[in-house]
Amino acid sequence: MINRNYWILGLIWVFANSMFAQEISNKSTLKQLINSALENNYLLQANEKNVFIKQAEIEILKTNYQPKISTSLNFSYWKFLLPNKQKLLGDNGLSDMYTDISIYQTIYDWGENKLKKSVVEDEIKLNDDIKRQIRNTIIWGVYDAYFEAQKIESEIAALQNASKQLKSHLQYANNLYKIGRVSNIDVLKINLQIAVVEKDLKKAQNQYLSQEIKIKSLCHLDDNKSLEMENTSEIHYNNSKNILFPQDFLYTEVIQNHPVLLAANKKITMESKQKDIYSLQNRPEFFSYGIGSWEHAYIPFGDNFNYNIGLGISYTLPFWGGSSYKSNVLKSNMRVEQLNDEKNQLFIDIKKEIDLELNAIIDIKEEIANNEKIIELANETLNNALIKYQAGLGPVIDVLDAQTIVTETTIAHQKSIIAFLQSVGNLNYLIGNDNYPF
Numbered sequence: 313m314i315n316r317n318y319w320i321l322g323l324i325w326v327f328a329n330s331m332f333a334q335e336i337s338n339k340s341t342l343k344q345l346i347n348s349a350l351e352n353n354y355l356l357q358a359n360e361k362n363v364f365i366k367q368a369e370i371e372i373l374k375t376n377y378q379p380k381i382s383t384s385l386n387f388s389y390w391k392f393l394l395p396n397k398q399k400l401l402g403d404n405g406l407s408d409m410y411t412d413i414s415i416y417q418t419i420y421d422w423g424e425n426k427l428k429k430s431v432v433e434d435e436i437k438l439n440d441d442i443k444r445q446i447r448n449t450i451i452w453g454v455y456d457a458y459f460e461a462q463k464i465e466s467e468i469a470a471l472q473n474a475s476k477q478l479k480s481h482l483q484y485a486n487n488l489y490k491i492g493r494v495s496n497i498d499v500l501k502i503n504l505q506i507a508v509v510e511k512d513l514k515k516a517q518n519q520y521l522s523q524e525i526k527i528k529s530l531c532h533l534d535d536n537k538s539l540e541m542e543n544t545s546e547i548h549y550n551n552s553k554n555i556l557f558p559q560d561f562l563y564t565e566v567i568q569n570h571p572v573l574l575a576a577n578k579k580i581t582m583e584s585k586q587k588d589i590y591s592l593q594n595r596p597e598f599f600s601y602g603i604g605s606w607e608h609a610y611i612p613f614g615d616n617f618n619y620n621i622g623l624g625i626s627y628t629l630p631f632w633g634g635s636s637y638k639s640n641v642l643k644s645n646m647r648v649e650q651l652n653d654e655k656n657q658l659f660i661d662i663k664k665e666i667d668l669e670l671n672a673i674i675d676i677k678e679e680i681a682n683n684e685k686i687i688e689l690a691n692e693t694l695n696n697a698l699i700k701y702q703a704g705l706g707p708v709i710d711v712l713d714a715q716t717i718v719t720e721t722t723i724a725h726q727k728s729i730i731a732f733l734q735s736v737g738n739l740n741y742l743i744g745n746d747n748y749p750f
Contacts, residue, residue: 339542352532359443366436376425379417412605419598438578444571452741461523462545466726471513474719478506498708570744576655587644593637596627676732683725690717
């Protein structure tokens with residue numbers, strides 16, 4: 313229970329701080345991007361229309377116990393009349409007008425119509441779970457793409473900083489070269505390193521543009537407008553790095569809350585009800601009926617009115633073609649077993665994904681800690697190498713090596729932080745949490 317409280321309080325703290333950060337920025341926030349994706353997604357809109365379709369099916373089922381009225385009218389001309397017909401139509405009548413109206417109403421069907429209505433209501437509830445899964449998938453897709461863009465942006469920032477520092481080193485090298493303290497080789501080596509960094513920078517900028525296109529597509533944004541995204545990865549990380557992720561709590565959340573598993577439970581319930589509907593096909597149906605008819609050669613119909621009312625029972629013998637319900641019942645039993653197997657496998661698969669993500673979080677945290685140590689040592693090494701080089705006591709290669717380590721480790725460090733946030737978001741998705749993962 314304590315771990316559960318830690319988890320919930322941690323998510324609330326992350327969400328509150330994220331909201332504050334969003335209020336002070338004019339750039340597109342993660343929440344705004346997700347809202348745009350949810351509001352404009354056509355699959356969600358189509359899913360909502362499915363509810364109205366199912367409600368229409370319920371309205372149709374409501375009419376099954378209402379009387380069914382049918383009418384018919386026919387006109388015929390006879391060359392000659394048989395005696396009985398001649399009595400009815402008269403000696404001079406060779407034409408015949410026949411009209412009837414009939415009423416049929418089911419009185420009792422052993423609850424079959426009620427079960428069918430219950431199945432449709434379950435389909436509406438099932439649709440809600442499908443909608444939740446679609447919604448959660450959209451949220452996770454935008455969340456992951458957003459932080460993937462933040463990874464690239466952090467790489468761009470690190471490369472830009474490296475380029476700036478290398479150009480500063482180049483200025484020192486040129487000054488030292490002018491006074492004969494170093495050879496032209498040093499200048500060439502620094503220029504070469506600058507070219508490599510700027511090549512990587514250009515590649516990262518192109519990757520960022522590709523990721524921006526992907527986010528615009530996910531969020532249904534105008535392709536012709538530039539997209540500036542707020543970078544809140546540090547805020548999110550600081551607010552979520554100490555959250556506890558107890559395995560047992562996560563498994564329980566999956567069982568109780570994951571839309572795919574809840575949908576599987578509803579499918580099992582629906583199939584069980586469908587089996588009962590098949591079984592009821594071997595029950596008799598009680599109904600009432602009424603038939604009224606008019607027959608005469610002229611309009612209006614005159615006095616030749618007749619009617620017939622009564623009660624009836626209909627029963628299909630469970631042999632030959634009437635025994636098909638037995639196969640349907642057997643099919644439903646097998647379908648229930650199949651759905652249970654699928655649900656159990658789904659839980660195992662989700663549980664495996666959670667275990668992998670939890671293990672990834674442990675690795676990422678260790679990587680973050682190691683990168684922080686390496687960055688500290690690399691900066692110290694760079695400063696020492698730079699001092700020696702500027703004093704003419706050390707080779708330029710030491711400066712360049714240290715600068716490369718600082719740049720690469722800084723990029724790796726920022727990517728690890730964002731990878732941690734992506735893992736937290738994926739856990740939020742895996743347990744079926746409907747809230748935004750920040």
